[in-house]
Amino acid sequence: MVHTFDVVIVGAGGAGLRAALEIPQGYSCAVLSKVYPSRSHTGTAQGGVCAALANEEEDSWEWHMFDTVKGSDYLGDQDSIEIMCRDAVRAIIELEHMGLPFSRTPEGKIAQRKFGGHTRPENPADPNSKRVAVRRACYSADRTGHVMLHTLFENCIRQGVHFYNEFFVTDLIMNKGVCCGIVAMEAGTGELHVFHARAVMFATGGYGRAFRITSNALIGTGDGCNIAYENEIPLEDMEFFQFHPTGLWKLGILISEAARGEGGILRNNSGERFMERYAPTVKDLAPRDMVSRAIYTEIKEGRGIKGSDGTYYVHLDLTHLGEQTIREKIPEITGFARTYLGVEPLKEPIPIQPTAHYAMGGIPTDNDARVLVNAKGKVLPGFYAAGECACVSVHGANRLGTNSLLDIIVFGRRGGKAIAKYLQEADFTPLPHEPEAKTKQTIDGILTSKGSENVSQIRVKLQETMMDQCSVYREAKTMKELVGSVHELRNRYKKITIADHGKKFNTELMEAIELRNLLGTAETIAVSALNRQESRGAHARVDFPKRDDKKWLKHTFIHYNGGHPKISYKPVVITKFQPKERVY
Amino acid sequence: MQVTFRIQKYNPETDTAPHYKEYLVDDVDESWRVLDVLEKIKGSLDGTLTYRRSCAHGVCGSDGMRINGRNRLACSILLKDLDFRHVVTLEPLPSMPIIKDLVVDLTDFYKKYELVKPYLITKTNPPETERLQSNEDAEKLFESAKCILCACCSTSCPSLWTNENYLGPAALLKAYRFAFDTRDEAGDERLNIIDTQDGVWRCHTIFNCIEACPKEINITWHISQLKKAMVNREI
Numbered sequence: 001m002v003h004t005f006d007v008v009i010v011g012a013g014g015a016g017l018r019a020a021l022e023i024p025q026g027y028s029c030a031v032l033s034k035v036y037p038s039r040s041h042t043g044t045a046q047g048g049v050c051a052a053l054a055n056e057e058e059d060s061w062e063w064h065m066f067d068t069v070k071g072s073d074y075l076g077d078q079d080s081i082e083i084m085c086r087d088a089v090r091a092i093i094e095l096e097h098m099g100l101p102f103s104r105t106p107e108g109k110i111a112q113r114k115f116g117g118h119t120r121p122e123n124p125a126d127p128n129s130k131r132v133a134v135r136r137a138c139y140s141a142d143r144t145g146h147v148m149l150h151t152l153f154e155n156c157i158r159q160g161v162h163f164y165n166e167f168f169v170t171d172l173i174m175n176k177g178v179c180c181g182i183v184a185m186e187a188g189t190g191e192l193h194v195f196h197a198r199a200v201m202f203a204t205g206g207y208g209r210a211f212r213i214t215s216n217a218l219i220g221t222g223d224g225c226n227i228a229y230e231n232e233i234p235l236e237d238m239e240f241f242q243f244h245p246t247g248l249w250k251l252g253i254l255i256s257e258a259a260r261g262e263g264g265i266l267r268n269n270s271g272e273r274f275m276e277r278y279a280p281t282v283k284d285l286a287p288r289d290m291v292s293r294a295i296y297t298e299i300k301e302g303r304g305i306k307g308s309d310g311t312y313y314v315h316l317d318l319t320h321l322g323e324q325t326i327r328e329k330i331p332e333i334t335g336f337a338r339t340y341l342g343v344e345p346l347k348e349p350i351p352i353q354p355t356a357h358y359a360m361g362g363i364p365t366d367n368d369a370r371v372l373v374n375a376k377g378k379v380l381p382g383f384y385a386a387g388e389c390a391c392v393s394v395h396g397a398n399r400l401g402t403n404s405l406l407d408i409i410v411f412g413r414r415g416g417k418a419i420a421k422y423l424q425e426a427d428f429t430p431l432p433h434e435p436e437a438k439t440k441q442t443i444d445g446i447l448t449s450k451g452s453e454n455v456s457q458i459r460v461k462l463q464e465t466m467m468d469q470c471s472v473y474r475e476a477k478t479m480k481e482l483v484g485s486v487h488e489l490r491n492r493y494k495k496i497t498i499a500d501h502g503k504k505f506n507t508e509l510m511e512a513i514e515l516r517n518l519l520g521t522a523e524t525i526a527v528s529a530l531n532r533q534e535s536r537g538a539h540a541r542v543d544f545p546k547r548d549d550k551k552w553l554k555h556t557f558i559h560y561n562g563g564h565p566k567i568s569y570k571p572v573v574i575t576k577f578q579p580k581e582r583v584y
Numbered sequence: 585m586q587v588t589f590r591i592q593k594y595n596p597e598t599d600t601a602p603h604y605k606e607y608l609v610d611d612v613d614e615s616w617r618v619l620d621v622l623e624k625i626k627g628s629l630d631g632t633l634t635y636r637r638s639c640a641h642g643v644c645g646s647d648g649m650r651i652n653g654r655n656r657l658a659c660s661i662l663l664k665d666l667d668f669r670h671v672v673t674l675e676p677l678p679s680m681p682i683i684k685d686l687v688v689d690l691t692d693f694y695k696k697y698e699l700v701k702p703y704l705i706t707k708t709n710p711p712e713t714e715r716l717q718s719n720e721d722a723e724k725l726f727e728s729a730k731c732i733l734c735a736c737c738s739t740s741c742p743s744l745w746t747n748e749n750y751l752g753p754a755a756l757l758k759a760y761r762f763a764f765d766t767r768d769e770a771g772d773e774r775l776n777i778i779d780t781q782d783g784v785w786r787c788h789t790i791f792n793c794i795e796a797c798p799k800e801i802n803i804t805w806h807i808s809q810l811k812k813a814m815v816n817r818e819i
Contacts, residue, residue: 035636036690038733039644096714099704099767101725108716140726146643147729154703188683217639253641328723336641339660340617456627499631502597505684508631 001193002431005030005162006423008182008197010169010224012037014145014408015387015415016203017152019369020161022416027423030195032167032184034219034510037153041205041217041388042408045145046333047258048137049405050118051088055109056135061085063120064136066577068403071117071287072396073537073547074579075237075555075572080367080392082575084403084410091409092138100151102140103329110138113329114261117287117400117584133261133285137402142256142332148405167193168510169204169223170439172231172383173431179371179383180429183439187510190503192436192443198426199382199419202228202363202371203412206388207521209514211356211471212463215247215254221514222521224389228363229520233373233380234557236391236570237361238521239529239539242399243472245291247355249313251340255333255352257401259318260284262329266291267315267349268303274314279584286584289398289538292354296472307351315349354472360399360538361528362391364557364570369415375557375570382426386415393555396572397537446512451495455512458489458496462515465489466522470529475542479530486523493519527565528556549579586610587668589621591633592675594682602682605630606671614664618672619647622658634685642798645734649686650675655736655796677739692748693735696755700777704762705770721766728761728806730799737793737803743786750786751778753793753803760806763813772817779814787811 005028009016012033023029033040052059065085069076096102096110103111115137121129140147156163166187173181173194181196204224208216229235245266246255260266266284268274278294279286286294295314298304304312318326318334323346326334334345343350363385364372371383387408394407469482493516500508534548535541555570587609594602607625619640626633635658636646642660649658652666652673666672680688731754738744738752751759759778762768778784784807793803 035638035644035646036694036733039638039646041639041644043732044639044641044643093712093714097706097710099762099765101722101729101761101765102714104717104719104722106719108718110714111719140729143726143730146732150729157698158701158703217644219638251641332643340615340641340662342615454627455631456623460627500634502595502632502684504596505634505687507634508626 001191002196003030003193004196006197007199007201007419008032008195009201009203010182011040011203011205011387012163013040013042013203013205013387014148014152014405015412016201017156018409018412019201019203019386019416019419020156021152021159022413022420024420028162030162030164031156032164032169034166034168036165037163038150040149041220043146043149044215044217044254045148045405046142046254046256047261048113048115048139048144048402049092049148050115050136050402051092051138051406052085052136053089053092053110053112053138055105056112058124059120059134059136061088063134064088064118067118068394068400069577070582071398071400073398073582074396074553075393075536076396077393077573078575078577079573080394083367084394084406087410088406091406091413095148095151095409098151098155100140100147102138113137113139113258114285115401116257116260116285116291119282130281133282137258137261139258141328142258142330145405169227170442170513172200172227173435174231175429175432178381178429180431181435183436185439187505190506192439194431194435196428196431198428199384199422201369201384201386201415201419202389203385203387204389206359207518208356210463210466210518210522210525212467213247213252213353214356215244215252216356221518223514223517224385225362226517226520229524229560232560233371234364234375234559235361235524236364236555236557237393238524238558239532239556240360240397240537241356241525242288242358242360242538243292243354244288244357245295245354246316246352248336248340249307249351249353250309250311252355253336253340254355254357255316255336255350256330259316259330259333262325263321264316264318266295267317268298269305270303274298274303282584287398287400290584292472293540295354305351313351313353316352317349318345319347319349356471358399358404359388360391360393360395360397362389365390365392367392367414368418369411370418375568382429384415384419386412397539442513443509446496446498446509447501449495449497451497453492453495453497455496455498455508455515458492459515459518462486462489462518462522470526473540473542474529476530479526482526483530486519486526490519523565524558528558528567531567532556553579585612585614587612587621587663588671589625590671590673591685593685595632596684612663614662614668616663617659618651618661618663619658621663634687636687643732645732648677648734648736650677655740657734657736657798660798677735679739679745690735693738693754696751697733697758699751700755700759701770701774702758702762704765704768705773706767707769715767717766725761725765727801728757730801731757732799734798736796736798740792740796742790742792743788747782747786749782751783753787753807756784756787756807756810757801757803760810763810775814775817778810784810784814
């Protein structure tokens with residue numbers, strides 16, 4: 001079936017929904033979700049979204065910008081970061097006007113709390129002042145992402161946005177160098193649909209499911225990134241994958257940084273507050289890459305706590321916060337500790353370990369979400385990307401907590417606005433002959449394959465290998481093995497067999513396609529990580545422990561190149577802040 | 585350890601009616617989520633087993649199903665929360681058309697959600713900054729705003745089973761979320777939708793919805809507040 005829309009947005013998380021709200025009445029807009037919009041991964045964000053509202057104490061967007069640049073280990077593009085931090089205040093007020101139920105200050109303003117890496121100068125008059133944690137994260141208890149997702153979804157309903165729920169994107173359609181649509185499979189019927197469009201936006205989320213321990217939903221399989229990549233659109237900075245320091249031990253379920261923002265403390269096996277040794281000024285509120293490395297180091301040096309299954313963790317201690325703070329400020333995450341580990345956070349510390357959390361890399365875009373086809377900045381007409389699947393890059397080598405929710409509302413909106421402008425001049429590009437042929441071939445291949453391999457086993461093997469060889473610490477030897485392992489898994493994938501040959505709601509078939517996307521994404525992570533011979537942000541090389549600005553202050557672009565990955569580089573945009581050593 | 589899961593199966597392409605299939609699952613632990621067991625069955629015993637899932641920790645609301653006769657989220661219930669030494673029975677959420685195995689058709693559920701105008705309606709222009717709201721007033725909304733639209737409540741409600749036009753607890757909870765928002769200016773426009781026989785007055789305080797809600801929201805209390813508001817505006 002062929003549908004025709006002016007705009008097709010793939011993904012109904014925060015970025016996709018925010019973009020959809022910008023499409024003016026009079027243009028047709030379809031939003032596709034492989035689940036239901038309210039089940040998108042944005043909903044799992046907890047702690048807050050930063051903006052220098054200064055509702056609780058003095059703050060400014062420039063300080064927010066500096067923190068984001070420093071947090072990114074100077075790899076973030078400063079023009080983009082400036083746009084984001086300047087626009088943050090407007091974006092948050094707008095969400096409040098849309099109805100988002102924020103927690104409030106005693107004066108009735110939006111409440112703000114501390115978060116990792118967000119600081120202000122202790123003495124603003126002194127340019128060399130020590131920087132201390134600042135209350136910048138606007139929040140709604142510890143369900144900020146959930147209420148943001150719902151608020152945006154609600155506003156889309158009000159606006160009459162046309163949703164296609166449980167539609168799974170399988171391909172991007174291009175013709176004459178222009179993006180002109182997508183192919184998607186309807187889960188309920190198994191039918192293939194072609195969406196012919198003047199503009200397409202991917203807001204397809206991340207790929208944390210490439211790792212065994214992850215906070216990411218099972219749907220986070222890098223679909224959009226891999227589809228773009230296989231269509232010869234490069235991916236940027238794929239080596240930078242954030243491990244959030246506090247995932248529930250064994251499960252990886254996120255325990256928000258808000259727990260530390262409210263005063264929670266990380267402790268090792270002797271009860272020592274070990275972050276004092278790693279980040280003397282901000283301690284437990286250091287950026288995520290540093291805290292995750294500190295936890296790995298504590299465990300490696302024998303100061304972890306051994307769990308019942310022989311794996312190690314450290315403690316997140318909230319016992320001193322008191323019942324009221326826990327009940328009002330962080331009820332959800334303390335509930336997770338009770339439900340999944342049987343731990344009562346009021347009385348005992350929570351076992352935690354770093355968990356694969358967020359992709360800094362993704363589909364390269366300019367500041368208006370327009371997708372770039374090369375490192376020189378050439379734009380692919382008609383194709384846009386925003387949110388975690390995109391790389392603007394505002395997060396550089398390490399994202400600061402709360403900046404993901406900010407990214408989606410700022411750049412989702414900018415993308416929507418850019419599309420609205422593009423629609424005024426761009427016409428429909430004709431569809432190529434049989435645009436769904438490639439998807440058909442992929443699906444037929446999976447349904448008729450009679451090999452001995454199993455989707456679940458390959459996926460587990462991939463996740464374990466990525467976790468062991470490409471997580472918080474990395475080195476050449478193991479990553480070379482990893483590249484080989486991923487290659488071998490891709491060969492094994494060619495021999496998979498699935499049991500479900502039905503058309504309707506064939507989730508086994510969808511999982512097989514998702515695995516293909518995960519394998520493709522994992523390969524770009526591994527190859528990019530092996531290539532970057534320095535340590536920067538979330539990319540920590542044991543064999544190259546120092547940041548090397550001379551050689552590596554640049555973005556990696558990895559190109560599919562017909563299945564033979566090739567790398568090129570794009571310079572980092574530096575405007576206000578020259579790279580400095582990153583200490584907290 | 586081993587568990588036995590007895591799961592209701594229905595393939596619309598081959599079956600005339602739902603039936604049950606038993607799976608003996610090895611090497612599980614009592615700390616596992618029901619969803620972990622489902623994933624293991626799907627991955628190694630029966631690839632055709634079909635269910636929805638996403639976040640796997642009770643936030644997205646995808647994997648609502650009937651577990652040993654109660655509406656629960658498969659990712660929020662651990663084996664040790666159940667009598668796992670006996671057979672664990674899984675069925676789709678009741679009263680909805682079954683699409684396949686544990687997947688039900690949510691069309692009606694979302695239709696009712698949309699009917700209550702689930703968005704803030706304002707008539708005055710907003711100030712340049714945020715609209716002020718006391719923290720107490722904000723917190724009055726938080727319980728209702730916790731709803732993850734999993735449909736566990738509405739599909740557990742006998743009033744809805746016997747009257748398909750009833751809006752049901754999830755939609756009414758959403759109506760509360762906006763009716764009691766001090767920023768909302770919809771007034772009667774909002775209340776008229778639910779001040780009907782198939783609106784709040786169809787709730788007979790059976791409390792099944794509270795039992796079913798995985799987020800432990802006291803839904804009946806919220807509906808009672810709406811009823812009070814209706815009565816007050818009559819007077």
